[in-house]
Amino acid sequence: MMAVTMTAKHDAWETTMSKPKEAGSPAVDRRSFFKALGAGATLAATPAMVTPAAAVDPGKEETKARYRESEHVKDFYRVNRY
Amino acid sequence: MARMKFLCDADRCIECNACVTACKNENEVPWGINRRRVVTINDGKPSERSISMACMHCTDAPCAAVCPVDCFYTTADAVVLHSKDLCIGCGYCFYACPFGAPQYPKVGNFGSRGKMDKCTFCAGGPEVDLSPVEFQKYGSNRLAEGKLPLCAEMCSTKSLLAGDGAIIAQIYKERVVKRGYGSGAWGWQTAYKETVAI
Numbered sequence: 001m002m003a004v005t006m007t008a009k010h011d012a013w014e015t016t017m018s019k020p021k022e023a024g025s026p027a028v029d030r031r032s033f034f035k036a037l038g039a040g041a042t043l044a045a046t047p048a049m050v051t052p053a054a055a056v057d058p059g060k061e062e063t064k065a066r067y068r069e070s071e072h073v074k075d076f077y078r079v080n081r082y
Numbered sequence: 083m084a085r086m087k088f089l090c091d092a093d094r095c096i097e098c099n100a101c102v103t104a105c106k107n108e109n110e111v112p113w114g115i116n117r118r119r120v121v122t123i124n125d126g127k128p129s130e131r132s133i134s135m136a137c138m139h140c141t142d143a144p145c146a147a148v149c150p151v152d153c154f155y156t157t158a159d160a161v162v163l164h165s166k167d168l169c170i171g172c173g174y175c176f177y178a179c180p181f182g183a184p185q186y187p188k189v190g191n192f193g194s195r196g197k198m199d200k201c202t203f204c205a206g207g208p209e210v211d212l213s214p215v216e217f218q219k220y221g222s223n224r225l226a227e228g229k230l231p232l233c234a235e236m237c238s239t240k241s242l243l244a245g246d247g248a249i250i251a252q253i254y255k256e257r258v259v260k261r262g263y264g265s266g267a268w269g270w271q272t273a274y275k276e277t278v279a280i
Contacts, residue, residue, distance in 0.1 A: 058155040058165070062163075063155060064157065066157070066226045068228055072229050073228065079240065080243060
């Protein structure tokens with residue numbers, strides 16, 4: 001009994017949703033339009049995704065050694081030996 | 083190549099906080115931030131010990147490992163610095179650092195954080211050496227002037243050592259060999275002679 005009811009409902013749904021296309025339908029229907037839009041967006045995003053991530057390189061000037069054993073520094077070492 | 087290191091001789095530290103004050107004054111550190119602080123354990127008990135802590139300029143710095151914008155870099159003399167232009171104030175470095183070195187200025191309500199600030203070993207930042215911009219962002223650049231961090235130079239008991247890791251390690255070894263026992267504080271023998279048994 002239940003199976004019969006469900007089949008009847010299914011048939012009704014099928015009839016409603018799959019209407020035959022009307023003669024005057026537009027050249028690009030809604031689904032095709034969104035499909036084309038999605039493909040276009042994917043193509044546009046592709047170059048951004050393949051660009052390699054670049055870590056920041058501070059450069060030689062920034063990372064050069066600034067420490068030097070000046071007289072001031074030598075004095076510091078000397079008095080710390082007391 | 084010399085590698086810059088801090089070494090705090092805990093037997094000599096008297097918790098005077100001169101290093102903290104010197105750092106704040108020299109670098110004009112913003113209100114609410116301490117690049118250096120003194121930690122004391124067993125306060126008031128016979129085994130009390132104090133140690134002055136700041137960024138330890140790790141060889142494989144965990145702050146740099148977790149930074150999502152790669153704003154950290156290590157100089158040729160092993161000082162870990164960062165760019166405030168790149169920092170986004172996310173706070174990851176604060177959680178990663180075992181010494182609690184990274185600090186953040188409070189820039190607004192609702193806990194919003196500004197650019198991270200930390201000890202630079204008095205070596206400035208990525209800006210042009212000794213420029214006003216560098217001073218405003220990172221504080222003084224004493225290394226470029228042929229000097230060492232002021233916290234260490236200011237230490238009254240010569241507890242805090244800074245400079246070439248090999249040299250300051252040698253100085254510390256000499257101290258340990260010489261004092262052998264008890265306090266190695268300056269003037270201990272002058273004050274108490276050699277008769278004091280510890």
